[in-house]
Amino acid sequence: MIKCKEASWLISASLDRALTMAEQVRLSMHLMLCGNCKNFSRQMAQLRAVARQVGSGD
Amino acid sequence: MLTPEMIEAERPYLMRYALAQLRDKGAADEAVQETLLAALESAGSFSGKSSVRTWLTSILRFKLIDTIRREKKEVLVESFDDEVSDDEFADLFFAQDGHWREPVRSWGAPEATLIAREFWDVFERCSQAMPRRTAMAFVLRELQGMDIAEICKALDVTATNCSVMLYRARMSLRECFEIGWLGGAKA
Incomplete structure (x- = not known):
């Protein structure tokens, strides 16, 4: 079972590349049990949405 | 016109x-x-x-x-030598057992609105503490939407370095937003 430290790394990586099957499994198992990382994952998506909007000059 | x-x-x-x-x-x-x-x-x-x-x-x-x-x-010329190691960086956010030091809150609609409104202010302040290339990688990836291969080429770094920089920039920026809000509005 991976820890939050590794999970946060995989969440970040997933924003830049497709995760391998093994990585996906490890991450989703962790997310099922970890509210903090679930929130972190959502925050990353929120940050990206705003950054893309800001970055395009909107 | x-x-x-x-x-x-x-x-x-x-x-x-x-x-x-x-x-x-x-x-x-x-x-x-x-x-x-x-x-x-x-x-x-x-x-x-x-x-x-x-x-x-x-x-x-x-x-x-x-x-x-x-x-x-x-x-x-700006080397990676003056940057903190992966372990040192992780220690800022995670305890020895690999769990978050501080609980990660859920950001709702109010926070989403605040991020949008305060983005430049927070990013400007926050990126001062990042190595220059790290801040650049973040802007190229998240603001400009470039893919990793293009960023590696533009900044002359390996894909691994690129992932590390983006991870650090995201972790830091998230923290900057959290600290900003908690500082002002902690109940």
């Missing part, structure tokens, strides 16, 4: 954008100046489909990439 005044009015916004990415007043000035000149020259091609700001930003983005390519040699 696009007037020089309308273009000039966007200078402060463009300056902010350029400064956030280049962190060098002279280079940012130059990129913005070139952008405004290019815009004036091609004002006739402005379709009016997008806002003036969006149009100018798209020109500026190309100028910024040009600037980074030109600067690559100088940026390269």
Whole structure:
């Protein structure tokens, strides 16, 4: 079972590349049990949405 | 009809954008100046489909990439030696057992609105604490939407370095937003 430290790394990586099957499994198992990382994952998506909007000059 | 005044009015916004990415007043000035000149020259091609700001930003983005390519040699000199190790970085956020030191809150609609409104302020402040190349990688990836291969090429780093920089930038920026809000509004 991976820890939050590794999970946060995989969440970040997933924003830049497709995760391998093994990585996906490890991450989703962790997310099922970890509210903090679930929130972190959502925050990353929120940050990206705003950054893309800001970055395009909107 | 696009007037020089309308273009000039966007200078402060463009300056902010350029400064956030280049962190060098002279280079940012130059990129913005070139952008405004290019815009004036091609004002006739402005379709009016997008806002003036969006149009100018798209020109500026190309100028910024040009600037980074030109600067690559100088940026390269800045080594990774003065940056903290992976373990040191992780220690800032995670306890020895690999769990978060602080609980990660859920950001709702109010926070989403705040991020949008405060993005530049927070990013400017926050990126001062990041190595220059890390801040650049973040802007290229998240603001400009470049893919990893392009970023590696523009900054002359390996894909692994690129992932590390983006991870650190995201972790730091998230923390900056959290600290900002908790500092002001902790119940």
